[in-house]
Amino acid sequence: MDKKIKKGMYGYRDAHKKRQILLVSLFLLVIAALLVSRYFITWKSLKNLVTISAILTVLPMANLASPLVASWKIRTAPRELYDACRPYGEKFPMLYDLIITSRDFIMPVDVAVIHPTGVYLYCPKKGIDTKAAEKFLNEMLTGWKLDGNARIMTEKKNFLTRLSTLKNVTEDEDDGSAPHVEKLLKSLSM
Numbered sequence: 001m002d003k004k005i006k007k008g009m010y011g012y013r014d015a016h017k018k019r020q021i022l023l024v025s026l027f028l029l030v031i032a033a034l035l036v037s038r039y040f041i042t043w044k045s046l047k048n049l050v051t052i053s054a055i056l057t058v059l060p061m062a063n064l065a066s067p068l069v070a071s072w073k074i075r076t077a078p079r080e081l082y083d084a085c086r087p088y089g090e091k092f093p094m095l096y097d098l099i100i101t102s103r104d105f106i107m108p109v110d111v112a113v114i115h116p117t118g119v120y121l122y123c124p125k126k127g128i129d130t131k132a133a134e135k136f137l138n139e140m141l142t143g144w145k146l147d148g149n150a151r152i153m154t155e156k157k158n159f160l161t162r163l164s165t166l167k168n169v170t171e172d173e174d175d176g177s178a179p180h181v182e183k184l185l186k187s188l189s190m
Contacts, residue, residue, distance in 0.1 A: 008185075074108045077097060091169065093182055096110065107123050110123070115169065
């Protein structure tokens, strides 16, 4: 059984953050080891090679560290929210703990519900421009030739009320787009 928490599963943000911290720490150790070993090397060419290796190792470490820094304060959604949403996961696809990014914003999405009537996202971050974020998501959905009807809710009560009003998806209503929407949302998430 695969125990790894994958993107879209509950607990992903914290698990991903731990993996990123481990990888960045390993890179820092390698860089420190290279720089320390430089002082014990007497052969000038090898000393230069070790220095260049240390410098080049910083680039992949920075690529790992930059998303970590950007999402440092964003934690996994509260367990109560997950417990409240979990029963609906049997009715239609749901994604948890996404951090959707664009050129203009970083938006933590605690829960995303994929339904034939639309994509409903709960973002607890106050002060986000929901209209601009919805426009971005709808453009991405239509760009993938999907229905562009994403709605972002910042109030948990409104989101849970909307979730409770969604009807089960019948085979006639299922247009087969849910896996594509799921793939798109995961690709937009860090």
